[in-house]
Amino acid sequence: MLLGRILDQTATRWPDTDAMVQGDRRLTYDQWNRRVDRVANALADSGVEAGGRVGILTRNRVEQATAYFAAQKLGAVAVPMNFRLSLDDLVHVVTTAETSVLLYDEELADRVASVRSELSPVEHYFSTGDDPDLGDPFATLGADAPATTPDDGDVAPTDLAVMMHTSGTTGRPKLVETDHRSVWANAMACLAEFDFRHTDRSLHVAPMFHSADYLNVLLPSVLAGAANVMQPRFDPERTLDLFESESITLTLGVPTHLKRLKDAGADGYDCSSLRLVMSSGAPVPDDVADWITTELCHDHYNVYGLTETTGFVTLRDSTAPAARPNDYCIGKPFLNVDVRLIELADDARPTDTVERGDRGRLIVRAPKLMHGYYEQPEKTDETLHGEWLYTNDVALLGEDGRYYMFDRIDNVVISGGENVYPLEVERTLRTHPDVADCAVTGEPDDDLGERVVAYVVPADESLTADAIDSYWLDEQTAVADYKRPRAIHFVDELPDDL
Structure with a gap:
């Protein structure tokens, strides 16, 4: 037709x-x-x-x-x-x-x-x-x-x-x-x-x-x-x-x-x-x-x-x-x-x-x-x-016959030989009650090849990088430690080039 x-x-x-x-x-x-x-x-x-x-x-x-x-x-x-x-x-x-x-x-x-x-x-x-x-x-x-x-x-x-x-x-x-x-x-x-x-x-x-x-x-x-x-x-x-x-x-x-x-x-x-x-x-x-x-x-x-x-x-x-x-x-x-x-x-x-x-x-x-x-x-x-x-x-x-999305292949960060998908890290960071928004990317690292970096828009100005790190290590259990952001930058809004 x-x-x-x-x-x-x-x-x-x-x-x-x-x-x-x-x-x-x-x-x-x-x-x-x-x-x-x-x-x-x-x-x-x-x-x-x-x-x-x-x-x-x-x-x-x-x-x-x-x-x-x-x-x-x-x-x-x-x-x-x-x-x-x-x-x-x-x-x-x-x-x-x-x-x-x-x-x-x-x-x-x-x-x-x-x-x-x-x-x-x-x-x-x-x-x-x-x-x-x-x-x-x-x-x-x-x-x-x-x-x-x-x-x-x-x-x-x-x-x-x-x-x-x-x-x-x-x-x-x-x-x-x-x-x-x-x-x-x-x-x-x-x-x-x-x-x-x-x-x-x-x-x-x-x-x-x-x-x-x-x-x-x-x-x-x-x-x-x-x-x-x-x-x-x-x-x-x-x-x-x-x-x-x-x-x-x-x-x-x-x-x-x-x-x-x-x-x-x-x-x-x-x-x-x-x-x-x-x-x-x-x-x-x-x-x-x-x-x-x-x-x-x-x-x-x-x-x-x-x-x-x-x-x-x-x-x-x-x-x-x-x-x-x-x-x-x-x-x-x-x-x-x-x-x-x-x-x-x-x-x-x-x-x-x-x-x-x-x-x-x-x-x-x-x-x-x-x-x-x-x-x-x-x-x-x-x-x-x-x-x-x-x-x-x-x-x-999944076992329920449904498909679950992670990220795009071209977004992958290879850190210490492990594949890290930024979208997965972003979703985890957003579960923190004081994170309003975030974006994750990779940057060169002498030791890891690439390290995971997060740009975070805080919902509470008192939020610190240590607090996010502790949350990742002690409270969330869904995502492995090697995917944890190694650097966190607090910003008022997300950069356009991420």
């Missing part, structure tokens, strides 16, 4: 159902489908062909979703971008992807204008505003174009549909190539795993330039004929109000969103329509997870996935055990996903598996993996090994 046909099919089945809601704007599936067709035909008239690149630099809004689907109907490639990208990275993504069309939020006009001379591939600029000096208004694009579905006869399921950039831990963002078939397979798995329904009303809180919301919430919602409520900016009170006023049934957020909802409190709001809350990007603190299942809805899934896997890999439901100090539970494999743990050596093969309870590199096999990294064949070869995708994540399989 080609992605553009999803919207055609849904508009035929449920033409009068709410499709897009943003503030006072409401479009039924029939209205939205016609709007998408007009935009697609207008883009075709401007020179966008199958395989062409449509850049999208916006917050969650109707225009963003419209541009996504217009590109898919043409067989073009949607290139969503984080509106927080540095200007250098923005130029890098636009030029590397050879983006010929750029839709951007009106509020980003000054940033786009400042680098416009460097965006050489872009031939057409469209703004979500109505000031022609900022770019052609997207609202008028396709006003005179036919509301008929473009011919996609030359588009194949294995053709690229989306290029999303990774956030990256080092260097420039990488562009992940994903085809129609992979996105479709992921959407169908989400439809079944989370029981998306025609009666659902999905609130889009997490930014749709990331894979989590676009691939795992928007697309299955459209498949099911569910309503999509857009929230361009997260505000906890506004979110709680939308839960009530729009009878929201499901949403996905990052742990920060959920913590802020908890801090705001749901008293005075009717959230009884909610049936599912999803979270991704990091573990959710236990007190926040407990609040979700007692105050918002019974079902809460924390999911682990990658842009390279076109969405989710594992999910942890609300019955899973709490995170332990030295790891956190990422749950069981997602529908139609194989997960395996192999030895940590660079040359380890998919058959070099580790014993249950031992740490290993997490690798993934599924019908929804990326094609590769655009114009980075060496990086692609490092990640894709036949039908398996090698992540850089270290995990173990």
Whole structure:
């Protein structure tokens, strides 16, 4: 199935159902489908062909979703971008992807204008505003174009549909190539795993330039004929109000969103329509997870996935055990996903598996993996090994059949010949009642090769390094002594370069 046909099919089945809601704007599936067709035909008239690149630099809004689907109907490639990208990275993504069309939020006009001379591939600029000096208004694009579905006869399921950039831990963002078939397979798995329904009303809180919301919430919602409520900016009170006023049934957020909802409190709001809350990007603190299942809805899934896997890999439901100090539970494999743990050596093969309870590199096999990294064949070869995708994540399989995450391979500190994972040390330090936050890294050491160093934000100014050392040696029992920080630096906030 080609992605553009999803919207055609849904508009035929449920033409009068709410499709897009943003503030006072409401479009039924029939209205939205016609709007998408007009935009697609207008883009075709401007020179966008199958395989062409449509850049999208916006917050969650109707225009963003419209541009996504217009590109898919043409067989073009949607290139969503984080509106927080540095200007250098923005130029890098636009030029590397050879983006010929750029839709951007009106509020980003000054940033786009400042680098416009460097965006050489872009031939057409469209703004979500109505000031022609900022770019052609997207609202008028396709006003005179036919509301008929473009011919996609030359588009194949294995053709690229989306290029999303990774956030990256080092260097420039990488562009992940994903085809129609992979996105479709992921959407169908989400439809079944989370029981998306025609009666659902999905609130889009997490930014749709990331894979989590676009691939795992928007697309299955459209498949099911569910309503999509857009929230361009997260505000906890506004979110709680939308839960009530729009009878929201499901949403996905990052742990920060959920913590802020908890801090705001749901008293005075009717959230009884909610049936599912999803979270991704990091573990959710236990007190926040407990609040979700007692105050918002019974079902809460924390999911682990990658842009390279076109969405989710594992999910942890609300019955899973709490995170332990030295790891956190990422749950069981997602529908139609194989997960395996192999030895940590660079040359380890998919058959070099580790014993249950031992740490290993997490690798993934599924019908929804990326094609590769655009114009980075060496990086692609490092990640894709036949039908398996090698992540850089270290995990173990517990006796309960759930996977537990430790850290990233490239974060490891080798101290005295022993592997120390900073994330494990950080989780242990945060169990100290007077540690507000911390970050752990390694630094050269003449004796150990590397020593473990912690940067600690104290919750109590009287906290000392000796107190932390004593706590580690005398009170915590989960993590070995050789992983103990050998140097502790107290800071008001964490350094940006850790």
